[in-house]
Amino acid sequence: MIASLLTRPVSKVPDRVNFAGRVLFLTEDPALLRRQLAGEDLPFDPEAPIGSELHPRLRDNISTDEITPAYICYYFDETLGDFPYLGLKAGEEFPIVRGAVKRGGFVCSVSGKRRGKGSSREQSPYAEMMAGIRLVIAENIERIYRENCQNLGVFTSTDFSLIERVRRGEEIALAEFTRDEGEISKGIIEYGGLFNYNVARLQGKATVPSVTTKPRPMTIAEKIFARHWVVDASRGKTGVAAVKPGDQGFVRTDIRFSHEYVTPMAAIFFDELVGRNEPVNDPSSVFFFRDHLTFLDQVMRPEHVQMGLLDVANQLEKTQREFAAAKGIKLYGQLEQRLNLHGALSAAGSEAICHSKILEAHALPGQVIIGSDSHTPHAGAVGCIAFGVGTTAIFNSWITQDVRVEVPPSFKVIVRGEKPENVTAKDFMLEILRHPYIKDGHAIGQIIEYAGEAVASLSVDERATMTNMAAEVGAFTGIIAPDEKTVEYLTTQRGMRSEDVRKLMHGLFSDAGADYVKVIEIDASALKPMIALPGDPGNGMYIEELGRDVAVDIAYAGSCTAGKKEDMDMYARVFQEALDRGETVKVRTYIQCGSREVFEYCQQRGYDKVFADVGAIFVEPSCGACINAGPGVSRTKDEVTISAINRNFPGRSGPGQLYLASPFTVAASAVAGKIVEWRPMVPVGSS
Numbered sequence: 001m002i003a004s005l006l007t008r009p010v011s012k013v014p015d016r017v018n019f020a021g022r023v024l025f026l027t028e029d030p031a032l033l034r035r036q037l038a039g040e041d042l043p044f045d046p047e048a049p050i051g052s053e054l055h056p057r058l059r060d061n062i063s064t065d066e067i068t069p070a071y072i073c074y075y076f077d078e079t080l081g082d083f084p085y086l087g088l089k090a091g092e093e094f095p096i097v098r099g100a101v102k103r104g105g106f107v108c109s110v111s112g113k114r115r116g117k118g119s120s121r122e123q124s125p126y127a128e129m130m131a132g133i134r135l136v137i138a139e140n141i142e143r144i145y146r147e148n149c150q151n152l153g154v155f156t157s158t159d160f161s162l163i164e165r166v167r168r169g170e171e172i173a174l175a176e177f178t179r180d181e182g183e184i185s186k187g188i189i190e191y192g193g194l195f196n197y198n199v200a201r202l203q204g205k206a207t208v209p210s211v212t213t214k215p216r217p218m219t220i221a222e223k224i225f226a227r228h229w230v231v232d233a234s235r236g237k238t239g240v241a242a243v244k245p246g247d248q249g250f251v252r253t254d255i256r257f258s259h260e261y262v263t264p265m266a267a268i269f270f271d272e273l274v275g276r277n278e279p280v281n282d283p284s285s286v287f288f289f290r291d292h293l294t295f296l297d298q299v300m301r302p303e304h305v306q307m308g309l310l311d312v313a314n315q316l317e318k319t320q321r322e323f324a325a326a327k328g329i330k331l332y333g334q335l336e337q338r339l340n341l342h343g344a345l346s347a348a349g350s351e352a353i354c355h356s357k358i359l360e361a362h363a364l365p366g367q368v369i370i371g372s373d374s375h376t377p378h379a380g381a382v383g384c385i386a387f388g389v390g391t392t393a394i395f396n397s398w399i400t401q402d403v404r405v406e407v408p409p410s411f412k413v414i415v416r417g418e419k420p421e422n423v424t425a426k427d428f429m430l431e432i433l434r435h436p437y438i439k440d441g442h443a444i445g446q447i448i449e450y451a452g453e454a455v456a457s458l459s460v461d462e463r464a465t466m467t468n469m470a471a472e473v474g475a476f477t478g479i480i481a482p483d484e485k486t487v488e489y490l491t492t493q494r495g496m497r498s499e500d501v502r503k504l505m506h507g508l509f510s511d512a513g514a515d516y517v518k519v520i521e522i523d524a525s526a527l528k529p530m531i532a533l534p535g536d537p538g539n540g541m542y543i544e545e546l547g548r549d550v551a552v553d554i555a556y557a558g559s560c561t562a563g564k565k566e567d568m569d570m571y572a573r574v575f576q577e578a579l580d581r582g583e584t585v586k587v588r589t590y591i592q593c594g595s596r597e598v599f600e601y602c603q604q605r606g607y608d609k610v611f612a613d614v615g616a617i618f619v620e621p622s623c624g625a626c627i628n629a630g631p632g633v634s635r636t637k638d639e640v641t642i643s644a645i646n647r648n649f650p651g652r653s654g655p656g657q658l659y660l661a662s663p664f665t666v667a668a669s670a671v672a673g674k675i676v677e678w679r680p681m682v683p684v685g686s687s
């Protein structure tokens with residue numbers, strides 16, 4: 001416990017809030033956006049027909065990539081206030097420029113469905129806050145983004161009638177923002193953010209309601225929450241008999257991790273709010289990663305270099321490294337520098353992408369893991385609860401070792417039957433993502449539990465593609481109950497004893513009679529290789545439904561989602577078949593592993609030679625092109641990429657058109673020069 005926090009003055013915000021300022025409608029029409037930025041206040045009547053003059057069409061699905069594009073997140077202080085919505089696409093335009101929102105005097109920002117989807121980056125609400133936005137109103141709001149807003153002290157609401165009241169300068173009761181919230185979220189809003197709330201909690205001023213749920217049939221996720229439920233923070237007591245959806249509290253974490261995009265901002269918060277010389281609570285269970293930006297110097301646009309963005313980005317690495325050293329935290333860093341093609345010193349990749357290494361080396365069945373990244377659910381592939389949180393939550397977990405949760409409802413996706421050989425976990429996910437339950441936002445904040453014989457037959461690597469993409473579902477997390485495949489993975493991958501793994505797995509299954517708000521069934525045998533059209537992972541269709549040839553300029557085969565050992569097996573298999581036919585790739589093709597361990601696996605199996613022979617570029621591990629920061633990004637809006645990454649929001653991997661697909665499809669399309677499905681021919685190594 002950090003003693004100085006126990007005597008720190010802390011108080012609630014006033015119980016009436018006055019939002020003095022303008023309302024910004026994030027519209028589909030770029031002209032309407034420009035008019036607002038020029039000073040015009042648009043009329044708005046939520047009851048008027050959508051698309052009419054009184055009710056302009058609002059942008060749905062605004063991702064955090066659009067609120068703060070990746071390059072904006074190189075900043076980690078109040079400078080972010082110059083940049084909100086720079087990546088916001090309206091029609092075919094990006095009408096919001098640097099400083100425009102701040103200059104406009106806006107206090108409230110309004111949009112449509114699924115506000116804040118995508119990455120968990122807290123830079124997005126922080127940039128909005130620093131530009132003057134204090135209230136976000138949307139039809140529905142993604143969980144991590146909403147929590148990040150609350151943690152920072154930004155108000156959120158789905159009540160469009162507030163718009164007129166804000167415009168009238170009316171004082172609004174704080175209770176209107178806490179009415180539908182549980183006790184903890186209410187407390188966080190009342191104390192103006194998570195840190196103040198936690199200080200009040202440590203001082204006994206804010207009390208956490210105890211859980212009184214009687215024993216009941218539980219899902220595997222609920223069981224893990226119950227085991228980790230903090231009963232008495234001061235004595236380290238955890239564990240309750242049962243929880244149910246809606247129960248609120250704090251859970252003790254087993255692992256907390258963050259990467260260079262987040263650690264520096266959290267470190268600033270820590271130094272400023274806690275104290276530069278104070279220790280982090282149990283540093284042995286905290287991990288840092290230098291994974292997102294190691295190749296940035298090779299792809300940053302010259303105008304961005306001139307703006308000084310490369311220097312700003314390099315500060316992220318330095319700040320994280322220094323904080324790790326000062327606090328005794330394990331850092332998976334960048335690999336040694338080497339001379340690049342231009343004779344300059346250049347980074348050579350990362351030891352590992354965070355999710356890849358957490359699964360490879362740390363996650364265990366039954367754990368609770370938090371990470372500063374929306375794809376943290378990746379580790380759920382071994383039957384743990386792993387979920388993404390924002391900067392403020394990570395920074396607070398360094399103090400308390402726990403994290404707040406409201407137990408989400410669970411829904412189950414059962415994938416039955418036997419899948420065709422050329423269908424993969426990625427195809428399962430593209431099929432799931434186009435289901436109306438997910439597309440319409442019903443799954444936001446829920447736990448997706450995958451089951452069924454087609455899931456049971458997947459390896460842990462393939463399962464991780466499914467749990468990873470729980471982020472695209474908008475789910476709180478994804479989980480698969482551990483089984484013999486988990487035992488096999490942990491014994492071969494980590495050298496664990498099988499009896500030790502089975503001990504951890506004890507009781508980790510969903511009870512008969514456990515509650516699911518929805519069950520979706522999919523027949524794996526009826527599936528075919530899929531793609532998602534550019535713009536959203538939910539734009540899935542069978543390749544055969546494309547009905548036209550789509551020529552490809554770039555093929556990208558990597559990332560945390562698709563840079564695992566089994567993904568490499570798939571690329572190598574397709575490319576070896578091409579070589580056996582005397583073919584090579586027809587487009588620029590990049591292969592990038594999730595970790596050095598996978599890279600070495602490829603070398604041991606001779607895949608590096610297969611990749612070189614087929615004409616692909618084998619890149620050292622890093623997030624790279626997946627975050628528009630490495631080899632494989634598009635350069636113009638006309639370039640077409642086929643990619644095995646997990647999301648294709650506008651601008652995600654450059655300005656071009658990005659189609660999502662499975663590792664098999666990406667490799668086959670690289671060879672064909674256009675989007676095609678892979679049809680099995682001969683195994684790798686066969687003649």
Ligand code: SF4
Nearest residue numbers: 375559560623626627
């Ligand atoms: S590879 Fe892509 S999705 Fe995975 S952690 Fe890196 S940026 Fe995020």
